[in-house]
Amino acid sequence: MHEMSIALAVIGQVEEAAERAGGVTAVRSVRLQVGELAGVVPDALSFCFELACAGTVLEGAELVTDTVPGRARCAPCAHEWSVGMPPLLSCPRCDGGGTDLLSGRELQIVGVQWEDGSTPASTPEPIPEER
């Protein structure tokens, strides 16, 4: 169960980014890409994330995880396939000799949504009749 370590790494990086940006008052959500072969369980990660966010600028933030399927391509015969779980990483068509993993190992912070104290550069006119 290293999901707590992963959650802490996510929180640490978001905190650093918020500090660099300045003026961030709350983080609403964090979007992650988690590959099928990343060795991370999204549910366990969400659980740890919620706990570990307490007392930080991320308190209450939602963790959105996009699962990335594992895909591979055989270099010699160009066949492409979904690797599945457990993954099949040798070519099912030929004897292989070189497989490229196209996707599936992602463990990436894509982006965040946060609140900051600033006001928009050009405040749109409120339109009362449109509520």
Added chain:
Amino acid sequence: MCRVVDLQQAVLAKNDRAAQTLRAELAARGTTVVNMLSSPGSGKTALLERELVLARERSVPVAALTADLATENDAARLARSGVPVKQVLTDGLCHLESAMLAGHLEGWLPDATRLLFVENVGNLVCPASYDLGETLRVVLASVTEGEDKPLKYPTAFGLAQLVVVTKTDIAEAVGFDESAFRANVEQVNPGVEVLLTSARSDLGVGALLERALAAADGAPVHTPVMAREPHLHTHTHDHTNDSRTHTHDHTNGTGVMTQSGS
């Protein structure tokens, strides 16, 4: 107001950076790290003890660091070989991280060390995600664990640069199907070498030391398919002064992309 900010950072970027730094620092002083992963009770310590004794007999300066949740039993066993050994207690943590390893090496690792064997916490899940600055990653499995272990723990076996089967002296008694095991390894990590060993009957003892020395001498090591990612946009370089971060303004405060009124 609410902003959507693109970060595009690898979650483990910090560990990966620390591992790169450690690898470079150790290389500069002539030390190569071998990271050993297995489940608890696979026989890592027994095999490592034999390899350390051989190294000492051959005057190869080696050292070993062993990580467990509790007890110094493994360090006591490995220390019988007479080489420098350090026990790390992780206090419940299921894996080692590179910054932790670097901290433990400071002030302890003897200068002339050629090979440092790191016996990771007995666990085939979590340690797989953490680069420790090693040059050779070895995954071990005993014949009692079942031929499908590589399929059950594909990340660990899929990222191995060498697979070692232990306790082969009892392979027949437990009905170990070597060809099924090899086929399963091949499925998740085509091309990786599988070594058969038995610390008790001497089979294959010394092979791990030889592979480690070859890696230390710069011989090419196996690159697992899982470690080859031509199109993956993972950034392990530093984003401290991140000019890549850009923001989109959302005037409605919900963060949903909408046209602001004009």
